[in-house]
Amino acid sequence: MNIKMYVNNEKIIAGMTMKDREELEQGNMALHVCLNTDHVIENRKKLATSLACEIDNFVCTNQTHSAHFHRVTLADKGHGAMSKNTAIADTDALYTFEPNIVLSSFTADCVPVIFYNTVNGLIGVIHSGWQGTIKEVAPKLFKHLIEVENCNPSDLHVQIGAAISQEKFEVDADVYGKFHDLGYANDFMYYKESTNKYHIDNQLTVKKQCELAGIPLDQISIDPTCTFMSPDGFSYREDKQAGRHLSFIMRKE
Known part of the structure; x- marks a missing residue:
């Protein structure tokens, strides 16, 4: 399985699954866009094995490009792991203080944000x-x-994945x-006259x-991999039927 590991130490394991032509559906991790x-x-079970945990440790959401977030408790364990019907509804960010829970976020061009607190054990994904960026989901x-x-x-x-x-x-x-109305994103945009389009760096925003x-x-670290241009990337812009990456973080105990 093609996994980009961002953090892997005695306390935290965090990363992002990438497209893998050797895997089922090229490694697609999303139940809402799949063939089977x-x-x-x-x-997901393969990923769980690589993280030395079970699929029931995963917590997944029904993402709606909102600015809604949810504090995950032990009662949420397994939500959305095996069925999209049990996913936490209308939520685009998760955080928890609980160990051995895999917080999950799904993307195919959107910006995944993984974070952790070295002092109090907090972890999270965004x-x-x-749309989430202009709604300021991360700042909120x-x-x-x-x-x-x-x-x-x-x-x-x-x-930033x-x-x-x-x-x-x-x-x-x-x-x-x-983006202009945010008041701080102008340095991350340019206009291309030949196409009459604006280009925005969502990661830098x-x-x-x-x-x-x-x-x-x-x-703050940024993965420069472009999901559109990289052969390891799922891109909704390139292919509306694209699968999804799964960005994850777990605090070990």
């Missing part, structure tokens, strides 16, 4: 497509963690306007959101 649900479950979650969960942003480490590149993410003026939340820059 059994194939996806088999792929699905930030362009970090604000909640700081104000409600008493997290110090300087203790947070962030990994593989996503569509600025070169391949072209949009019309309406989407450009929404999300990185800026993390920075504005108070997370130290040297604790």
